[in-house]
Amino acid sequence: MRQIVLDTETTGLDPSDGHRIIEIGCLELDNRRPTGRKLHEFLQPDREIDAGAIAVHGITNEFLADKPRFADVVDDFVDFIRGAELIIHNAPFDVGFINNELRLLGDVAPASEVAEVSTVLDSLVMARRMHPGARNSLDALCKRYEVDGSGRTLHGALLDAELLADVYLAMTGGQVALTLDSGGDGDAAAGPVKARRSGKPLPVIEPTPEEQAAHEALLQTLDEAAGGTCRWRANA
Structure with a gap:
């Protein structure tokens, strides 16, 4: 199964107020294994970024001045997510912004909305079902599943997608591949570790x-x- 873990950063909170996407980060999983394929773009939004948003992600108007616009990357982006299941934390936020960008392009867009090319799994909904009453932000889930998020001083689309991928794999099945570490490159093809039997019955x-x-x-x-x-x- 092909899945794309996706995150965005934006100029503000609501596309209906004219806010735009300024960063997209995606990485690919195939049968629960990262393939190494990623898509990462910073985007010129043609508007000012809210000060509150800059405090969250640290992306400035000056930094984006020479970056491509969504129209310049939309074909590559849609090709990358086409046919995959998107894993997004708080999916309505990101999907709403992506759909807005597609609508702004009109007839030249390769799709009119995300639902035409991908299905969506909201990891926040999943987390709330698994941990009712608990905090289920990405930071909280990283702590709960012992995913190292210590380098996340600011939000970033690709960094957050990478952390979410680790959290999602832990939430839906724990360790992906138990392999024997023989000092090599850690390739999963090394084979599974076999437990040594002690002769004593295991407690239930x-x-x-x-x-x-x-x-x-x-x-x-x-x-x-x-x-x-x-x-x-x-x-x-």
Whole structure:
């Protein structure tokens, strides 16, 4: 399954107030493994950036003065996300801004909205189902799943997409590949680690009601993503 983890930075909070995208960061997963393919663009928005937004991401009007416009990169962007499932934290925000940019291009846009070329999975909705009542910002999820976000002093579209990819993989299945570290390059092809048997029976620890509820919430999210019954339920 091909997935694109995506994030944007913008001039402000609402495209209906004329705010625009100023940074797009995307990275590709194929069957839950990063492929190394990324798309990252800073964009000239043709308007001033709100001071509050600059405080969040640190991107200035002067820095964007010589950057391309969305129209210059839209074909590459749509080609990159076409046919993939987009993983976005608080998806309505980013999708709303992308759809606005596509609408502003009119008939020359390669698509009129994101839904024409991709499906969307909102990782914030997933997190709220798995951790009701808890903080589910990207920072909070990084702490909960022990993803190193220490370098995130400011928001950045590509950095946040990379952190979200790690969080998403941890939320939906834990470690992606358990491999034997023999001092090489860490290639997953090295093979799985085999547990050494001690001869003693392993203790069985029953899940708490809270853990059972969180597990069921995750399965429901996976059912929705699969468009039916997820593999875990099918093989249970």
